[in-house]
Amino acid sequence: MSATPANEPLLDYVTSCALPTPWAQFTLHAFVEHGPGFGPAGKEHLAMVLGDIGDGEPVLARVHSECLTGDVLFSQRCDCGAQLEGALQRIAQEGRGILLYLRQxxxxxxxxxxxxxxxxxxxxxxxxxxxxxxxxxxxxRNYELCRPMLAQFGVKSLRLMTNNPRKIDAMTRLGIQVAERVPLLVNRNAFNNSYLNTKQAKLGHMMSPASVPVGEPVVVTAAAPDAS
Structure with missing residues (x-):
């Protein structure tokens, strides 16, 4: 996939509205991408924002890739829907944060x-x-769109809710500081146990509950599957 020229905008900010949820009333922001560097022109992406996130302080954040089967149809084959819900709950508890919903x-x-x-x-x-x-x-996946989406709100530093070291590396390469990794370990069950073990063993996902300050480059290693 060819990269979009540096001087060409990747997407347009379109509009916003209030979005009441069971945990807080977020502001929902809509973006439409241009293509063709990241994906088809006209693909729509979202940002859910709570509180003042443009004050220069690290922002609790989730970069969430669309999973219709998990997010909408309640599939237990993955942990995506539970991660989406858990991230929104954490942001609501803090009263401040952002969730980017990327259509990939x-x-x-x-x-x-x-x-x-x-x-x-x-x-x-x-x-x-x-x-x-x-x-x-x-x-x-491609996270290039995160930079202009976060720039729209003046966000430069994240407390990123993720288990995926590649996502941290991607943010860093885009010039977005990751001040802290916040693990998001949810909904391990009989249907997704093998899936989660594979992500740990083959994709290097970090299945540790400890928060990890990010001051050094993230090294992706293939950890052995856990025994659960």
Missing amino acids: EGRGIGLVNKIRAYRLQEAGADTVEANLQLGFHADA
């Missing part, structure tokens, strides 16, 4: 291909092998 389903392969990948998993492949068998990267 299935780690970037799209909804229909994700369902194809699920079918391959039912035949014995793990979540990484299934994406590779379909001809995709294990993780095809």
Whole structure:
């Protein structure tokens, strides 16, 4: 995928509205991307904001990739829906934060291909092998849009809710400081246990509950699956 020229805007800020949720009333902001560097022109992305986040202090944040099956259909095959809910709850508890909702389903392969990948998993492949068998990267997501979305609100430093070291590396490469990693370990169950172990073993996801200050480069290592 070719990169968008540096002087060409990636997306447009469109409008906003109040969004009451069970935990707090957020402000929902809508963006529309231009394409073709990140994805199809016209793809829509969202930011949910609570409180004053443009004061220069690190902001509690979640960069969440769309997962219709988990976020909307309550699938237990992943932890995505629970991470979305947990992140919004934490932001509400603090009274300040931002959640970016990026439309890159299935780690970037799209909804229909994700369902194809699920079918391959039912035949014995793990979540990484299934994406590779379909001809995709294990993780095809692109976080380039985060920079202009966060800049819209004057956010330069994050307390990032994630278990994924690649996401921290991506923010750092974009010039966005990650002051702290806040683990988001939720909803391990009988249906997603193997999936979570694979993300730990093959994608380097950090399944430790301890908050990690980010002062040094993140090193991705393949940890052994846990025993749970």
